[in-house]
Amino acid sequence: MPQPAVSRYISALEQELGTTLFVRENSRNIALSESGKIYFNLFQRFNAELTNIRRMLSTSTTILRLGYNVGWNVSYFLPEVVKRCKSIDPDFQITFECLGFKELTHSLEDKRLDAIITTDDYLENRTEFVRRKFTSIDRIIVYSELIPNCETINSPKDLCNYTFYMVDDPRIGELCQDIEILFRPYGFIPKFTAVPNISTVFANVENGLGVAVLDGWYQGIHHPGIHTLNLCENLPISMAWHRSTTSQAIELLYSQLASYFTTE
Known part of the structure; x- marks a missing residue:
């Protein structure tokens, strides 16, 4: 960097900090002033901390x-x-x-x-x-032993008179159509009732008020008194x-x- 440019940068920095940073006896003999030494130590600490932060962030785990x-x-x-x-x-x-x-x-x-x-x-x-x-995973029908005539249920076709609970969803029309296709081989179209969430679905099923088409990962299917029928349909x-x-x-x-x- 040309010497005049260095002088301009030093002058601008001294003006910004409001103090003299260098003692100039002549152009060949320049030393830090007392204020310059204080600021120099400050910037050294700042630079060390900045280096540590950069190192930490570069190796941090996402x-x-x-x-x-x-x-x-x-x-x-x-x-x-x-x-x-x-x-x-x-x-x-x-x-x-x-x-x-x-x-x-x-x-x-x-x-x-x-x-x-x-x-x-x-x-x-x-x-x-x-x-x-x-x-x-498997698609299954879930029902409770509290449902009327539970002991007579052996096939999905035995559920034709029960209410099928499902979660209200923007895709509910498509979901109903998909389930209707699953039940065509059994000769009936399920009667659907939409509820706010999966917990409400299972509460109705658990209390014997109806049934639901769920998947094999749903943890509620392992509750006591809950029965399942496999629909022989895989869900990707x-x-x-x-x-x-x-x-x-x-x-x-x-x-x-x-x-x-x-x-x-």
């Missing part, structure tokens, strides 16, 4: 925010998958959030979640998401994330999910 459906029992595989991820990358960290299918999709849109595990049908035509299937399950998201943690988690269900 926590993966994963969402999945409220009510799902994923404890038989997810802890093992996370363990495998940590064995590959000791810095791998993850947090979980349980939401309804609609809220999961919205949270992914708003980037409040980094990735979600959900059913494929909620991601159809969503080109802004990367969607990768890793397994399928995918992990999804926004296309604009680039994350090694996401790729690692998906690879270990896929590996777990391939070798299961």
